[in-house]
Amino acid sequence: xxxxxxxxxxxxxxxxxxxxxxxxxxxxxxxxxxxxxxxxxxxxxxxxxxxxxxxxxxxxxxxxxxxxxxxxxxxxxxxxxxxxxxxxxxxxxxxxxxxxxxxxxxxxxxxxxxxxxxxxxxxxxxxxxxxxxxxxxxxxxxxxxxxxxxxxxxxxxxxxxxxxxxxxxxxxxxxxxxxxxxxxxxxxxxxxxxxxxxxxxxxxxxxxxxxxxxxxxxxxxxxxxxxxxxxxxxxxxxxxxxxxxxxxxxxxxxxxxxxxxxxxxxxxxxxxxxxxxxxxxxxxxxxxxxxxxxxxxxxxxxxxxxxxxxxxxxxxxxxxxxxxxxxxxxxxx
Numbered sequence: 376x377x378x379x380x381x382x383x384x385x386x387x388x389x390x391x392x393x394x395x396x397x398x399x400x401x402x403x404x405x406x407x408x409x410x411x412x413x414x415x416x417x418x419x420x421x422x423x424x425x426x427x428x429x430x431x432x433x434x435x436x437x438x439x440x441x442x443x444x445x446x447x448x449x450x451x452x453x454x455x456x457x458x459x460x461x462x463x464x465x466x467x468x469x470x471x472x473x474x475x476x477x478x479x480x481x482x483x484x485x486x487x488x489x490x491x492x493x494x495x496x497x498x499x500x501x502x503x504x505x506x507x508x509x510x511x512x513x514x515x516x517x518x519x520x521x522x523x524x525x526x527x528x529x530x531x532x533x534x535x536x537x538x539x540x541x542x543x544x545x546x547x548x549x550x551x552x553x554x555x556x557x558x559x560x561x562x563x564x565x566x567x568x569x570x571x572x573x574x575x576x577x578x579x580x581x582x583x584x585x586x587x588x589x590x591x592x593x594x595x596x597x598x599x600x601x602x603x604x605x606x607x608x609x610x611x612x613x614x615x616x617x618x619x620x621x622x623x624x625x626x627x628x629x630x631x632x633x634x635x636x637x638x639x640x641x642x643x644x645x646x647x648x649x650x651x652x653x654x655x656x657x658x659x660x661x662x663x664x665x666x667x668x669x670x671x672x673x674x675x676x677x678x679x680x681x682x683x684x685x686x687x688x689x690x691x692x693x694x695x696x697x698x699x700x701x702x703x704x705x706x707x708x
Contacts (some may be wrong), residue, residue, distance in 0.1 A: 423687075426680040429673050430454055437669045457678040460648050461641050467685065470622065470638040473550065477557045478617045481568065482610060484560035489572025489609075490598050494584065504573070510566035515626050523630060526552040552631040563620055563627060568613045575609040576602060615697050619686060638682050645678045646671060 424444065433448035441447075457463075492504050528543035529551075530536055535543050546552050556562035560569060579602070587597045603610075625639045633640070649671050690697075 423680075423683075426676045430677040430680050432673065434667075434670055434673070437667075437673065453674055453677040454681070456652075457645075457674050457681055460645065460652055460674070461638075461678055461681065463681055466636055466638055466641055469636050471685070473553075473637060474618055474621045477553060477562070477621045478614055480554060480557035481560075481562055481565065481617045481621075482613050484558055485565055485568035485613060486572050486603065486606065486610065487598065488560040488565075489569045490576050490602060492569065492573045493576035494581075495594075507566050507569050511564075511570070515563075519626075519630060522552075523547075526555075526631060546631075548632055548634045550632065550635070553627050556627075563624055564616065568617065571609050571613060572606065575606055579605065611693075611696055615689075615693065618689070622686060642679060642682045646675050649674045649678075 428444045428446065430453050431449050431451070432442075432446040432453070433450045434452075436442050436446050436448055439447065488507075492500065492507070526546045529546045530543035535541060546555075553562065556565075583601060583605075584597055587601050592600065623639060625643055628635060628637050628640050629643075653667075653671065653674075
């Protein structure tokens with residue numbers, strides 16, 4: 376009897392020790408996980424926090440060694456000056472309109488292409504889809520010269536030169552090159568978007584389309600009335616990716632639309648513009664005195680903060696829908 380009691384007590388002690396060990400390991404893992412998340416978050420958020428701090432600093436705080444993140448003299452002069460240099464609100468309105476049109480065209484064209492690759496088998500379809508995937512890997516800079524020459528003398532199947540005898544239509548410094556590439560699923564990151572839609576449509580049951588075919592719906596009607604309404608998750612993913620990447624893109628605007636009024640081009644030329652404007656504001660134009668480079672850097676950071684502010688607001692409003700849509704698409708499946 377005593378032996379059984381002692382054995383039971385020893386088993387209880389071992390069980391308690393094992394449970395304490397498991398709790399300790401869980402606690403250590405939780406601490407490690409939180410430290411890792413906080414560290415990664417700090418690395419990501421630190422540049423934004425520094426730009427927010429810089430935007431509200433006075434010029435007198437630049438050379439104050441006691442100031443790190445929180446300014447001593449709060450001011451809105453940096454924001455006002457950066458807004459004037461950028462012509463911010465007209466520039467933002469024009470950029471958002473351009474980005475919205477590009478987002479709609481890109482989403483519509485890549486959804487149609489992805490549906491075609493997912494549901495229609497034709498000779499060479501796999502090879503063609505492999506070439507689409509290859510466009511994700513090929514740097515855009517390698518296509519710069521042929522794309523520039525193509526839109527400098529744009530001609531569809533040689534029809535313009537056939538009927539008019541001219542080389543083609545010069546579409547440079549217009550919005551047409553970007554709109555044409557977006558509408559034909561050959562624009563910015565189009566290969567990735569086609570892949571996302573293809574993976575989603577490939578996972579949908581074919582019985583839905585068979586039922587629509589029995590009811591007399593063709594391929595286009597089935598796509599518009601049945602498949603597209605069910606493709607909300609990949610549409611949200613592609614629309615958000617397209618919006619952000621088009622908003623930040625400098626390759627296509629600088630190649631095709633160097634004279635247009637877009638945020639990405641203005642931010643790229645912001646340092647030179649501020650270097651010219653500050654001496655004029657200080658009444659030093661025509662003299663050898665140059666602008667303080669630290670003050671210029673402060674205004675450039677403020678201008679960058681104003682440029683990315685719409686994207687930060689967009690993320691705050693749609694981040695939940697974005698995460699859900701990524702989980703439900705073929706990106707992680």
